[in-house]
Amino acid sequence: MKNSLSFSIILFITIVFIYSCSTQEDNNSVQAAPASLTPAEINTTDVINDTKIFNYDVNKNYSEQIVDFYPNAFFASDLSVNVINGINLALKTAADEFGKYGPVEYWVFGTDKQAALDLINKFCERRETLNQWTMTECLRRETDESLDYSMISYQKVGENVILNNKPSGSAAHNGGSEWGIHNMAHSYPFGFDNIFEVDPPQNDFKTVLHEYFHVVQKASVFSLGRDIDDDYLKPNKTIWMMEGGAEYMANYTLFKLSNNGTLSFEKPWGSLKQKMTRKMENGKRIFQQDCPNSLLNEFNHQFCRDPGYDLGSWGVAYLINKVNNQKVLLETFYPNLKKLGFEGAFNLSFGYSTSEFYNEFYEFLQLPIEQQLEIIPNF
Numbered sequence: 001m002k003n004s005l006s007f008s009i010i011l012f013i014t015i016v017f018i019y020s021c022s023t024q025e026d027n028n029s030v031q032a033a034p035a036s037l038t039p040a041e042i043n044t045t046d047v048i049n050d051t052k053i054f055n056y057d058v059n060k061n062y063s064e065q066i067v068d069f070y071p072n073a074f075f076a077s078d079l080s081v082n083v084i085n086g087i088n089l090a091l092k093t094a095a096d097e098f099g100k101y102g103p104v105e106y107w108v109f110g111t112d113k114q115a116a117l118d119l120i121n122k123f124c125e126r127r128e129t130l131n132q133w134t135m136t137e138c139l140r141r142e143t144d145e146s147l148d149y150s151m152i153s154y155q156k157v158g159e160n161v162i163l164n165n166k167p168s169g170s171a172a173h174n175g176g177s178e179w180g181i182h183n184m185a186h187s188y189p190f191g192f193d194n195i196f197e198v199d200p201p202q203n204d205f206k207t208v209l210h211e212y213f214h215v216v217q218k219a220s221v222f223s224l225g226r227d228i229d230d231d232y233l234k235p236n237k238t239i240w241m242m243e244g245g246a247e248y249m250a251n252y253t254l255f256k257l258s259n260n261g262t263l264s265f266e267k268p269w270g271s272l273k274q275k276m277t278r279k280m281e282n283g284k285r286i287f288q289q290d291c292p293n294s295l296l297n298e299f300n301h302q303f304c305r306d307p308g309y310d311l312g313s314w315g316v317a318y319l320i321n322k323v324n325n326q327k328v329l330l331e332t333f334y335p336n337l338k339k340l341g342f343e344g345a346f347n348l349s350f351g352y353s354t355s356e357f358y359n360e361f362y363e364f365l366q367l368p369i370e371q372q373l374e375i376i377p378n379f
């Protein structure tokens with residue numbers, strides 16, 4: 001306690017000192033926030049990579065609002081230019097396609113431990129600057145390798161990819177609503193470095209789009225806080241809309257933009273129909289094995305999880321096709337979720353009840369793949 005108090009005093013003095021250095025000519029603004037917290041002269045038309053910059057008003061509450069600034073992405077120092085450019089472009093694309101919500105902090109780790117510790121230090125400095133967490137407590141949690149979703153755990157995933165020469169990744173929206181931000185982390189996005197033949201850059205790009213779609217989803221119920229938002233986003237713990245929505249919208253967007261020339265990648269990645277065919281095959285295989293009599297709403301993180309993603313993305317594709325509006329989640333479902341609840345927003349968006357849909361979709365799963373693919377856009 002005593003240590004953290006004296007540390008706070010030192011930090012305060014440091015901030016004041018930095019501030020007074022940077023504003024020597026402006027004697028009237030002593031009461032203003034430290035220079036680094038002032039967004040006025042910061043370019044808000046791009047993804048910011050400097051952990052010392054806040055490209056928004058730190059005193060403002062942006063809950064459930066469309067904002068006018070892009071996400072932030074922060075990188076461990078061992079990451080390549082290809083990774084940095086790839087993540088920045090993917091985040092900018094996601095914000096342009098799905099809407100700008102924020103503030104978003106997207107922390108990207110490489111394989112080197114010291115580089116990860118340096119990045120975690122910057123994360124904790126940011127928390128302390130905003131009076132959200134003490135440096136000591138932040139570092140204690142985020143550098144603890146034994147904790148799930150600690151920041152250092154993302155570096156470990158990347159380190160093991162190289163050690164075992166085996167592709168594996170982890171990315172997540174890790175909350176942050178208590179601080180008014182979307183706090184996200186991504187393990188080494190090796191696809192952007194073309195490390196493995198089977199994992200081209202499109203995979204990582206898709207992952208960023210998927211995670212950013214969780215920003216959109218969480219932003220719709222942001223002010224309710226972390227304990228309550230799940231009741232809206234995943235009623236009865238069902239994951240098909242949350243994960244299926246993120247997965248389908250990410251894939252749809254990536255293939256659409258690749259097809260119309262907005263995005264270009266070195267190697268082709270097939271088509272959306274091919275991608276969805278694999279999802280149907282994988283989803284149905286595990287579904288028939290583990291949970292053959294279950295409806296979509298019974299899949300959760302413990303039970304029938306993978307079909308929750310794969311068949312969940314088909315469920316979302318099915319609904320989007322039904323109303324013939326690719327933006328129905330963005331325009332109708334999520335904007336009404338907080339007010340109407342899951343069932344109400346579903347009714348408004350798709351014109352019938354969830355139970356009617358679950359039964360209809362169960363029948364759809366029995367159709368031959370050629371017929372199922374008719375609902376998937378042709379790119």
Ligand SMILES: [Zn+2]
Pocket residue numbers: 210211214242243246
């Ligand atoms: Zn997800």
